[in-house]
Amino acid sequence: MCRIGTVADEMDHHPEWTLREGELEIRLSTHDIGNRISLKDYVLASWVETVLHGKEISTLVVDGWNAKGIQLEELN
């Protein structure tokens, strides 16, 4: 959580999260564009995946502010 929080602070992008009985739930959206999913959410999601599972985004489909698709790839 500390590592994810540090990245979120550096990006000035703050997820909503709940820690309950050892389970961490992270909800990502961008308030500045009406709580939709933006590129920042995918970038932060990529960081979370990297921290938790050693995976990162390999393909990202972007349309303006909106991210439309995502593919994750194992890090070697």
Ligand SMILES: C[C@H](O)[C@H](O)[C@H]1CNC2=NC(N)=NC(=O)C2=N1
């Ligand atoms: C002014 C400041 O950059 C904005 O309020 C940032 C702060 N953190 C944020 N976090 C999230 N999740 N969405 C935002 O739109 C957002 N905006």
